Amino acid sequence: MNYRHAFHAGNFADLQKHAILLALLAALTAKDGPLSVIDTHAGAGAYDLGGEMALRSGEAAAGIGRLLAMKNVPAVLAPLVAAVKALNGGGDGSLYPGSPLLIAGGLRRTDRYTACELRPDEFDSLRRTVKPYAFAEAIKGDGYATAAALAGKGGRTFVLIDPPFERSDDYAQIVATTKAVLAKDRHAVIAAWMPLKDLETFDAFMRAMETVTNDALAAELRLRPLTDPMKMNGCAMVMVGAPKSTEAAITEATTWLAGNLGDVGAKARIWRA
Ligand SMILES: C[S@@+](CC[C@H](N)C(=O)[O-])C[C@H]1O[C@@H](n2cnc3c(N)ncnc32)[C@H](O)[C@@H]1O
Numbered sequence: 001m002n003y004r005h006a007f008h009a010g011n012f013a014d015l016q017k018h019a020i021l022l023a024l025l026a027a028l029t030a031k032d033g034p035l036s037v038i039d040t041h042a043g044a045g046a047y048d049l050g051g052e053m054a055l056r057s058g059e060a061a062a063g064i065g066r067l068l069a070m071k072n073v074p075a076v077l078a079p080l081v082a083a084v085k086a087l088n089g090g091g092d093g094s095l096y097p098g099s100p101l102l103i104a105g106g107l108r109r110t111d112r113y114t115a116c117e118l119r120p121d122e123f124d125s126l127r128r129t130v131k132p133y134a135f136a137e138a139i140k141g142d143g144y145a146t147a148a149a150l151a152g153k154g155g156r157t158f159v160l161i162d163p164p165f166e167r168s169d170d171y172a173q174i175v176a177t178t179k180a181v182l183a184k185d186r187h188a189v190i191a192a193w194m195p196l197k198d199l200e201t202f203d204a205f206m207r208a209m210e211t212v213t214n215d216a217l218a219a220e221l222r223l224r225p226l227t228d229p230m231k232m233n234g235c236a237m238v239m240v241g242a243p244k245s246t247e248a249a250i251t252e253a254t255t256w257l258a259g260n261l262g263d264v265g266a267k268a269r270i271w272r273a
Pocket residue numbers: 001003005017040041042043044045097098099100116117118119122141142143144162163164
């Protein structure tokens with residue numbers, strides 16, 4: 001496991017994932033009854049964009065850095081920018097929240113948050129990050145297995161799946177986990193992140209998802225035409241059970257990011273399988 005999210009925190013992909021995450025959380029916590037959020041690949045919890053890894057990649061500067069420099073942030077990205085500013089005490093600090101802080105900050109005391117992480121160093125940071133939240137628990141274990149085991153226990157289920165794609169079976173694991181979670185709670189909401197390199201891989205994944213659900217929504221953020229499969233040409237969020245009320249935010253966030261952070265030929269493609 002070589003992947004370190006600190007190289008990528010606050011990049012275009014985090015902006016799409018985290019803006020959509022906040023929109024889903026807002027809709028799901030507007031409903032009565034406890035919500036159980038399982039974050040299968042939680043990472044460290046928060047990142048210092050002034051640190052060596054972030055500076056070396058330059059990805060945050062091209063992502064959240066550009067948003068923070070804007071006078072008029074688009075409304076759909078305003079909740080994420082507000083969360084970044086809040087983490088920095090309202091000032092211009094260099095901290096960026098990972099999914100654990102965004103989720104913990106969006107939940108009510110009656111909800112539950114389970115954050116999974118396998119890497120020991122990331123896990124230590126994750127445990128410290130979620131410690132102040134009584135409803136949160138950090139688990140040093142496999143996120144796919146944990147989601148399948150916990151879904152349907154204690155309230156409505158929301159699963160965020162955000163693997164590093166170091167393993168060749170991550171796409172298959174997402175499909176299998178979706179199937180296992182829906183078997184436990186057919187109303188579960190699931191959101192999975194993935195890179196977009198070539199269309200064949202993504203299409204094959206979506207065809208596999210269609211075998212386990214008829215309610216998949218794909219939000220493709222193509223930074224450039226998908227012609228070079230060796231490059232990360234964009235990313236996608238694929239959601240199951242996303243509330244209808246969130247579709248406008250999902251579309252607006254993805255469209256804005258493609259239009260403003262993409263190359264010539266960038267586009268957003270939002271579609272239902
Ligand atoms: C893309 S990062 C997570 C970023 C985080 N979701 C966020 O938005 O801030 C993926 C993380 O998953 C961890 N990981 C890899 N395989 C895992 C597994 N099977 N179960 C739990 N965590 C895993 C990696 O160590 C890495 O920290």
